[in-house]
Amino acid sequence: MLASDDDVLNSALSWKSQGKKVAIATVVETWGSAPRPVGSHLVIDGEGNFLGSVSGGCVEGAVVAEAAEVIADGKPRSIEFGVADETAWRVGLSCGGRIRVFVERVD
Numbered sequence: 001m002l003a004s005d006d007d008v009l010n011s012a013l014s015w016k017s018q019g020k021k022v023a024i025a026t027v028v029e030t031w032g033s034a035p036r037p038v039g040s041h042l043v044i045d046g047e048g049n050f051l052g053s054v055s056g057g058c059v060e061g062a063v064v065a066e067a068a069e070v071i072a073d074g075k076p077r078s079i080e081f082g083v084a085d086e087t088a089w090r091v092g093l094s095c096g097g098r099i100r101v102f103v104e105r106v107d
Contacts, residue, residue: 008052012043012106021046022106023067027054028078032097046071054101055081067103076104 008024015022025042027034035055042052042060044067054063059081066079082098 008041008043011051015043015045016106021071023070023103024106025054025063025067025101025103027099028102029100030097031082031099034097034099036099042067044068044071055099059099059101063101063103070103070105074105074107076102078102 012022012024023044025044027036027038027040030036030038036053040052040054042050042054042063044050044064046068048064048068050060050064050067053060062081063079066077070076078100080098080100
């Protein structure tokens, strides 16, 4: 779901204030044709609810799954999806570009 950056970040704060576990994913690099620009956010709670977008929908499922691990172990990570990456084809990133997404827990 697309939302403004303010909506996404305010939701992260709201979810945290409600006692939910939260992670935020941010597009930190793009190459070639990328579906969302650097700085785009996706916020995810511990129940798998999310708001925002890092890829226009094509890799969100993989990012949400990664965020669940980040919420569980607290270790931030950088993940990359690209046209040459078999994972990217599997999740639908066939736009010809690559994106790098940084996922971190909000403490």
